Amino acid sequence: LAKTTQPISMDSYEGQEVNITCSHNNIATNDYITWYQQFPSQGPRFIIQGYKTKVTNEVASLFIPADRKSSTLSLPRVSLSDTAVYYCLVPKPEYGNKLVFGAGTILRVKS
Amino acid sequence: DTEVTQTPKHLVMGMTNKKSLKCEQHMGHRAMYWYKQKAKKPPELMFVYSYEKLSINESVPSRFSPECPNSSLLNLHLHALQPEDSALYLCASSQGSGLAVQETQYFGPGTRLLVL
Numbered sequence: 001l002a003k004t005t006q007p008i009s010m011d012s013y014e015g016q017e018v019n020i021t022c023s024h025n026n027i028a029t030n031d032y033i034t035w036y037q038q039f040p041s042q043g044p045r046f047i048i049q050g051y052k053t054k055v056t057n058e059v060a061s062l063f064i065p066a067d068r069k070s071s072t073l074s075l076p077r078v079s080l081s082d083t084a085v086y087y088c089l090v091p092k093p094e095y096g097n098k099l100v101f102g103a104g105t106i107l108r109v110k111s
Numbered sequence: 112d113t114e115v116t117q118t119p120k121h122l123v124m125g126m127t128n129k130k131s132l133k134c135e136q137h138m139g140h141r142a143m144y145w146y147k148q149k150a151k152k153p154p155e156l157m158f159v160y161s162y163e164k165l166s167i168n169e170s171v172p173s174r175f176s177p178e179c180p181n182s183s184l185l186n187l188h189l190h191a192l193q194p195e196d197s198a199l200y201l202c203a204s205s206q207g208s209g210l211a212v213q214e215t216q217y218f219g220p221g222t223r224l225l226v227l
Contacts, residue, residue: 034213041220041221042220042221043115043202044216044218045218046215087153098156098159101153101154103153104153
């Protein structure tokens, strides 16, 4: 069963790089890994998606090792406005391969 | 326009009331979703519409009734709700059929519902 495990919460300071790791030991061969961000009282927002190695966009980078059993979302130089919940998602066969949100990681950025 | 809009932003209703939540997108997306999110919990999928047809119903109680009048609109009709149904209701859309897990979903800001 494709289950994801993330830290419940992380604290950081402004200007630091933040790395959030997600484990997905049973990821299927064709599955992508997707990350969403959610601010309080708002809907989730797509951040980044990847299949292997490294993906980078204007917001974040996603590092995926060769075995694909984990992935790391990297946020460069965070600011207070990056305080949010970050969700790592992989398809779950028991849910018909729909995207199912796990508990997510609460990131708190302090000044 | 990459926005999903939802109305109303807030809604308070009694257990005997009938109300509706509305969602709209003008991105030409063919899949639309309803999610329910309780405080400090992740969003939970309720319904998926694909090409204006209901394709997924996650065993949601019949007091929630979705409707997709056209490809841009999605409604959620509420009747005889319970206090435990109080939550943030999120609408989302995606470009494809809604059945491919790699599709990026675009979420609206949600309707915060309180059932008294």
